Amino acid sequence: MVQVVFVAADGSRRDVDVAAGTSVMQAAILNNVNGIVGECGGAAMCATCHVYIDPEFAQKVPPRSEIEEVMLEATASEADDRSRLGCQIVLGDELDGLTVHLPPAQY
Numbered sequence: 001m002v003q004v005v006f007v008a009a010d011g012s013r014r015d016v017d018v019a020a021g022t023s024v025m026q027a028a029i030l031n032n033v034n035g036i037v038g039e040c041g042g043a044a045m046c047a048t049c050h051v052y053i054d055p056e057f058a059q060k061v062p063p064r065s066e067i068e069e070v071m072l073e074a075t076a077s078e079a080d081d082r083s084r085l086g087c088q089i090v091l092g093d094e095l096d097g098l099t100v101h102l103p104p105a106q107y
Contacts, residue, residue, distance in 0.1 A: 002091040002098075006033045007054075009104040020093060024086035024100060025049035035102035042087035044068055048106040049086035050075040054099035058082065061089055061098075077103030 001017040004027045008014070016031040028036035028049070037048035044067045053061055061084065064072070068088050072079040082101075091098065 002093065002096050004028075004091065004095075005097065005099040006035070007099060007101045008035055009102055018091060020091060022091050024051060024084075024089045024091065024098070026087075027091065028086060033102075035106065036086060037106045038087065040087075044071055044085055044087055047071045047075045047085060050077065050079065050103050050106060051084055051086045051100040052080070052082040052103065053084050053089075054101065055082065057095065057098050060094055064088070075103070076105040076107050 002020050003015060003017050006014045014033055016027055018027040025036055025038045025042055029038050039048040040046035068085050071085060072083050
């Protein structure tokens with residue numbers, strides 16, 4: 001199991017445990033985490049799973065793909081260097097304890 005910590009825009013935290021191979025978006029959806037929509041089901045086509053990666057994990061996540069870069073230009077909340085699409089981050093042991101911050105809005 002891999003633990004993911006979701007931090008809402010209001011600062012509240014939610015820790016969830018999921019199987020390795022689960023995406024950050026799937027982890028949120030499976031655990032009813034408010035703030036992640038995942039409208040396209042993980043196809044990197046909607047940007048409703050936008051998250052901010054905690055700086056502690058910035059070097060542990062893989063680089064953004066070209067489609068992810070494009071979709072991050074369409075996020076409801078401002079994207080920055082920490083921004084990622086949750087559907088594009090697959091959890092493994094190296095990301096155990098990953099902390100992601102949720103934006104104030106996904107639409």
